[in-house]
Amino acid sequence: MNKETFFKELYNLYGPVTRARNCFLYTKKSVRVTDMYQENGRAILGWEGGNAFTHLKNVLCRGQVGSFICEDHSRLTKAVSTLFVSNRTLMFFSSKMDALKAGLQISPNNTSIYTPWNPENTPWANIDAIVMAPPLPWTETVYILAIKEELASGLQTQVPGKVTLPFALQTGIARAIYNLIEALQTREEKDWFIYDPVLTKYWERKGPYLFPKVPADKYDDFVLHCLKLGIAVNPDYNEKSIVPFGADRGVFTKLKNSPFIY
DSSP: OOOHHHHHHHHHOOOOEEEEETTTTEEESSOOOEEESSGTEEEEEEOTTTTTHHHHHHHHHTTSSSOOOOOOOHHHHHHHHHHTTTEEEEESSSSSSHHHHOOOOOOOSSEEOTTTTTTTTTOOGOSEEEEEESSTOOOOTTTEEEEEEEOOOOOOOOOOOOOOOHHHHHHHHHHHHHHHHHHHHOOOOGGGGHHHHHHHTTTTEHHHHHHHEEOGHHHHHHHHHHHTTTEEESSSTTTEEEETTTOOOOGGHHHHSSSSOO
């Protein structure tokens, strides 16, 4: 199911989303929907973005929204370098494919896409070029390519598809990455396995990520079944859903009592 159809079904069932908090969406029909899509992972830290939106708002309130130079992106570079425990140079792209192509151009054999709580425990400090989506809602068209500093010399003006990221948005993303670093040290297996009795009937879980067991030809029906029970899962069969961190186990009572047969 494509994302547009999924959101239309959510709207038809519950009306517009009027508020989003943590892993929940609140709708005009006073229904709380448990969000396991989480903007395809960008809202994995919660829909409020921690204090990242506060940092973004502060920059906006200062009027630093023009095309003039406000400051270099050193604070974002420092945040990403801290995350990957290695000195990095950053480039920004509006599509995942452009970022990946650029990474492969720089390092054909050592480019990876970053996933927090990576099931393979990839040693990110050893990866030459890393493509990452910021852990912040409202950044759907932002991808970061983090290149080892020693490989980036002379490449800044030679990479096609590279875009400029507004300073205010860089500030918000930098704070979100520091929030992610903190969450990586506190969220662990005990926070995810408690939902296994219900979820592992339909997904294989690796850390906080859920990979469908439901057959591909029945997956759209499963997505709609969950949505009618107040659970929003990833509509794309090839993408992972996410365990709703901090949610009460009762959010899956309806799914337990009304199982999907496949």
